[in-house]
Amino acid sequence: MAPEQGAGEDRARLLLPQLKLDDLLTELQARLETVRSTRDRVHALLEAVVSIGGDLDLETVLRRITEAATTLVDARYGALGVIGEEGERLVQFVSVGVTQEEIDAIGHWPHGHGILGLLIKDPRPLRLHDLTKHPEAYGFPPGHPVMKRFLGVPIRVRDEVFGNLYLTEKVGGGDFEEEDEIVLTALATAAGVAIENARLYEAGRQRERWLAASGEVTTALLSGRERSDVIALVAERARQICDAELAMVALADEDAGEFVIEAAAGEDAERFTGRRVPMEQPAEALQVYRSGEPSSLVEGQPLVEDPQLRVGPVLIVPLGTGSTARGVIWVADKPQSLPFREDARRLLEAFAGPVTVALELAERRRDAERLTLLEDRDRIAKDLHDTVIQRLFATAMTLMSAAKLIDRPDAQARVRRAVDDLDDTIRQIRSTIFALQTPPDEESLRSRLHHVVDAAAENLGFAPSVRLDGLLDTAVDESIGEHLLAVTHEALSNVARHAHASEASVSVDVGDSDLTLRVEDNGVGIPEGGRRSGLRNMAERAQRLGGTFTVQNRPEGGARLVWTVPLAADS
Template sequence: MSADHGPDEDRARLILPQLRLDDLLTELQARLQTVVATRDRVHALLEAVVSIGGDLDLETVLHRIIKAATTLVDARYGALGVIGEEGEHLVRFVTVGVSQEEIEAIGHWPHGHGILGLLIKDPRPLRLHDLTEHPDSHGFPAGHPPMRRFLGVPVRVREEVFGNLYLTEKAGGGDFDEEDEIVVTALATAAGVAIENARLYEEGRRRERWLAASGEVTTALLSGRDQGEVIGLVAERARQICDAHLATVSLLDRTASRLVVRAAAGPDADRLHGLRVPLDQGVAAAVCDTGESQVLADGHPGTAEVMPGLPVGPVLMVPLGEGGEVRGVIAVAGTPGGAAFGNDTLRLLEAFAGPVTVALELAERRRDAERLALLEDRDRIAKDLHDTVIQRLFATAMTLMSAAKLIEHPDVSQRVRRAIDDLDDTIRQIRSTIFALQTGPEEEGLRSRLHAVVDAAAEQLGFAPSVRLDGLLDTEVDDDLADQLVAVAREALSNVARHARAGQVSVAVDVGDDLVLRVDDNGVGIPEEGRRSGLRNMADRAERLGGSFLTRDRPEGGTTLVWRVPLHRDR
């Protein structure tokens, strides 16, 4: 039996499949668009991964990471906060979408509080639709543009949380969705690998600089270069190894119980050279007493005492030596507001200080050996002069004295006696030379101080005075009496240079029962009406020491000055 179908029923049968086909086509088109969008996003993610892994400079890698993250999820503002080694706060930010003023304000955030602190304590992805409603949405810098949408994702390097990616305000006002979180999490995974590679590369470069610097400093010290120059090289290389703003090398002066800055490197470093730091308290004293390094964060009170007068940030101090054998301290400082020096930097600087300490010790031992050899050579020369030369001269003088008694001709007898006097004077000069040889090359004895006074007076006089120094000046004359003698000699020569108009001056010092200074010149003499303040000063010095002072005219013109004090005042 056949059934008849009306026109409406037939039309409905035709339209229904058409509608289903349109729905299928629409759904297919939507799926295709989703696939295309996903493909484009995956493509963008791959490009971002390739981009951040294409450089080994850590600073460049960090900027590329945050730039790629904001681009992938269309975020207006982004930041990568680096967590300190203690894991309690953020030590630096790399930002996108904020001004320089806001970047500087970021540097003063309480980085252990608010949303930032929450992510540090619980390093898991955090996505918020309305940041203002979260109880921890505080701590952002004043003046920052309003932020509501928020996405935070940790960046891990192996098992360590290196930092967090912070993204806010999606373009167009939308919310960060689950797909955004997945994309940024994937980027963070790749970022961890890139950061680790950059850190390993930087660590390798720093170790290379450390090896080169250690070899350079050790070679310089052991090759006999000037110690001050080498210590300056140590300061510069320490600054480079640690990427520091300033560096100083201070050596211990145990006699005065203080550290003396022997070298400094960096901006305005000259202001630190020669600085004396007492060892009665402070971080420098702690380093020298314990032989342990000190790491000071930015703003620590101890940073001001390490490098006073200069703006510095964190400071790292490493001893030169261990335990009770500390010879000094190497200190490096960062810029104000900078991150504290990490353990890697600490280990590198300590490793650098080790061979420097050994090289300093070896160089000092070599200088001691050279000095001992020089003293032994001087002693041999002094013995030869005393046992051979002086004895022969003395025997010759004695022979001439005996012969002079047999000479009847007056002129010949006078010439022989003059020759005897010349031999006596020669013997005295040789003895003076012997005493000078017995003084160490680095010791500033009375003999060398007197020669320095005479040399300085030669510039004022216009000629060099003759000098005769007899006796054990460096061993018999105590320090107080030596200071008085030097002061009188300087005053006497200054008076001759200013007033005498002399062409010849002789200075003689004799050490016997008394210490006697004699200065002769061939000048105009001492006028009666002339100023005598300098002469009074010399007379007062002699009187206080129980001695005498006199001046007299020379028959041939000029003046003789004699300053005499007892050598042993207790007698």
Template sequence: MADVRPRSLIPRTRLDELLSELRVRLDAVLATRDRVHALLDAVVAVGRDLDLETVLRRIVETAATLAGARYGALGLVEGGTLARFLPTGLTEDEIAAVEHWPHGLGLLGLLIKEPRPLRLPRIAGHPESYGFPPGHPPMGAFLGVPIRVRGELFGNLYLTEKRGGGPFEEEDEAVVVALATAAGVAIENARMYEETRAREAWLCASAEVTTSLLSGSDPRDVLTLLARRAREMAGADVAAVLLPVAGGERLRVVIADGVALEDIAAAEIAVDGSLSGRAFSGGEPVVVTGLDESEIPAVVSGRMRIGPAIAVPLGATGAVRGVLSLGRRSGRVPFDPGHARMLGSFAGQAAIALELAEAREDAERLGLLEDRDRIAKDLRDVVIQRLFAVAMTLMSTIRLVDDPEAASRLRHAVTDLDITIDHIRTTVFALHSPPEPPAPSLTLRLPTPAHPRA
């Protein structure tokens, strides 16, 4: 009897083990199913919007949720560095405490140079770890996944601090990689939509400027409209139109639009070495991602910290008449190549405005000369001849007048006619002389700046 009970327990023990293993496998299957459903929902949510800013925010938030990360960020890559950093999971106080966002050095720079998934149990344990910026909260586990758009690196997803502790798992990496693939498509769709919408806005603004040009508006009004529309369309904080002075060695702000205008109104800057001067001399747009971190002088900076900036020549190479310069506050997104193309076309409108203004002034001067010639001809051929004939008639009449007083009056009248003829001849000579110099140009009519910039 003693051997019966253990034998009866063996099948039950094995059955319990099998049931326990089955339960674990079922839980894993259910968890995988739930995760797949969550991934599908995330893909749909990411591609639902066409606003690029909303899409980018949703991507990083969704990635952090799927991977169970406490912190997440999307770093946008441009020119081999991080041009923008979109964090999630940080409180407002934590964000305010961070001195500056990463620039793409160390571990983050490795993902830019070698864009492939990277999973680490501890950030500090990697040899490329560069540390954190001052004020940045400490972070341990790390998962980085690149996002590509049309085969080109657009940015990287950075996820840290796995909820519940521990490192990120292989499944976390697979889910985030799948999300990054869908995110690339969503970003491309949002960019195409924004480009189409921006192109329509640029066309409307160009049509408005063209209408102003054809209506014969004052050049200053046209340039003011152009600067305002360019700033609005490009999302800039400040815009300025600069024209050459001092024999083309300096540029002066003739039109300013945006914020902190008191710093740049009528300001001057040297052509040599400046942002606007490079566009003026080279005849090509010049784009700077961080003006505040460079040593390039620019009038659009003033006392306001300007980061992204762009200067576009007014006119083609060899016939540049001025520069359209725009700037954004430090920390904002840089100007992209699309802005340079659109602004280049828009700046051509300003060049046309200046050309039309000069042509209109030339036509007015030519019309004035023609009127002077016609008036001089009429005075010489008609008026003087008639006055001379009247004077001759009066002189012949004097001999027929016996009254001395009447004869004296006739002689006085003849003298007055002779003086009048001399005055008319002087007027005719003046009309044939070159006209007065034209009024000062738009640039020369501006006040001299109190503090010229070098």
């Protein structure tokens, strides 16, 4: 062997171990980087688990899960899709890096179509590396951002698939790897526990609100509080039980074929109170009212037509069933909210049961109180008629007989004035008897006429005297009563504006066939050539009803107005 050849072989033997050592060092460094990266991802995963378990509000938990998943796998876009209880569609999207318009587009994908539908039908981890070849096959709507890579894993709560985590577009343009899938699956497992804890916490809060609300409403109803106040309390507590944005209590008016919104609770809800809605318009509410079965809708319709009102999930429960049906309790949440869970439906239905019973008991109690009041009024009216009036009448007859035996004229005049006073007292007692026979929950014509006179006293500066004789509340129909109130108001207004009077009187006599109103004052009388528009209006009302109207000055000063109409006249 030549000397040069031997030297080359020696150099090769010296370099070979050096090259193997470099490879080993490179491999070791790569392994260390992998270990360090794995350690960092484990730390990040632990931090994410702690983060998502640190809150019990479900909305916050879902947002934290989505943000943690996006960070762990270096995804540009992330979303958490919540699957409805029927297991056929997405009912909520919590996203990171996606605009609201894109969320709306995703939310309207057909059921069971595209990637989201695939994961709903087959909830297993799914990795795709190129979505650009056939984007329509994956269900992307027109105008959706280009997405090439996709990773999705299911979130399970016990044995139930709650939803799916969706990640797209790895930062830097790489593919999602098996390690990403493993990390995301581990996060989904922890997310299931956090979601279950949030659900249990919310269910506990709902039960607490239900217990407090049931006791409060029942106590309020049975303690005699105003019915409108109690129904308003029912609406507010129903909203709180379901943690909803808006709640309404709609009672049925079968005669009119309408729902009457007795109370509403929520932001700016007072504008709905008192609204009447045809029963056929809110079809879901009518179905619940007729069937007695509650209804939960992912996307419901407003109970009333209002351009400013937009609702998402809706829950409707009946107030009573069958013969005890009263109406419905309707609650709604804002758009894009989670649907009302079965727990909320059961609690609201359980809340509506005692409310219905309490409403029934309260109505029975009011009927009993009303009957007792009517019986007392009837007894008082009979006592006044059979005892007091008869004695006064007998006393008046006795005085009239005694007046004939009195020789002195002044003494006779005094006795006759006493008889006249007794007659006036008898008329007033009869008027009181008629008032007692008016149902207590109805505002009588007599009461409304007193309100007109009382309201005029402020402008007059004094209280006019009032005398009402006859069957004012039973013999006078609604049409004539409205004209009577209008003429009385106009007559007293004229006295206040023009008469400069210090006294005025109003008397109404209801006879067998006609009604007569007299308004008198001690003022300056009717001037010649004065304005007559108010008097003309009163005359036209009398003429329309087939009656008469006169106004003239009194000899002792002031004016006298007489308005007479037949009771059988139609307006």
